[in-house]
Amino acid sequence: MGEPGVHAEFYLQPVLHGARSHAEGRQVFVDKTFIRIRVVGQRDVMERQADDNDRARFPAEWAAWENKQTAPRVGTPVTEWPALSPSQVRNLEALNIFTVEDMASTSDMALQKLGMGARELQEKAKRFLAGNSRANELDAQVQTQQKTIDAQAAALAQLEARLAEFLAGQQPAKADPRPQAAGKKPAAGMQ
Secondary structure (H helix, E strand, O other): OOEOOEEEEEEEEEEEOHHHHHHHOOOOEEEEEEEEEEEOOOOOEEEEEOOHHHHHHOHHHHHHHHOOOOOOOOOOEHHHOOOOOHHHHHHHHHOOOOEHHHHHOOOHHHHHHHOOOHHHHHHHHHHHHHHHHHHHHHHHHHHHHHHHHHHHHHHHHHHHHHHHHHHHHOOOOOOOOOOOOOOOOOOOOOO
16 A cells, blocks of 8 residues: 555564663563565565654555554455466465456566466456456446436425425415406405
8 A cells, every 4th residue: 555566564573682681681572663565576575673764655554553453455355356276376475466456567577477377367457457447437327327316306306395385375265256346346344
């Protein structure tokens, strides 16, 4: 989440405290925050003591670690991608490729490490994601249309209520059964 193609994880590691160990005459350990960084397509994992730059570089991962949670991976896990066999999943994870999005954006150097068929697999990943994005676009269109329908239904109900009120006020008044001469008004009290 900090950088595309880079996965970071913070954790505690006990570290020997030299000065306290010497002063107390025994080994004294203190917990220090470390970071484990995996780059997509690389087998190597970098682990070292974390610093302020790491916290700034990977803010979501840092926040998750502070809240004692695992930082979520964004994307479709390769374990859930039907295009892969179990051995392909393991091979991808060995190169720190954990999501279909990782596979789609894998570098040429990493594709070489994957061997034959890697470029085709990358194209499959891109097509898979393009299909998902089209499905997401269609879902968004359906939701927009449904909101429009709901708004129109509410407006129609409001108009029907107003029409009913108007018609209720327009009922004909009871007419005086006595004939009236043209131009004459009924006398006061005679109605």
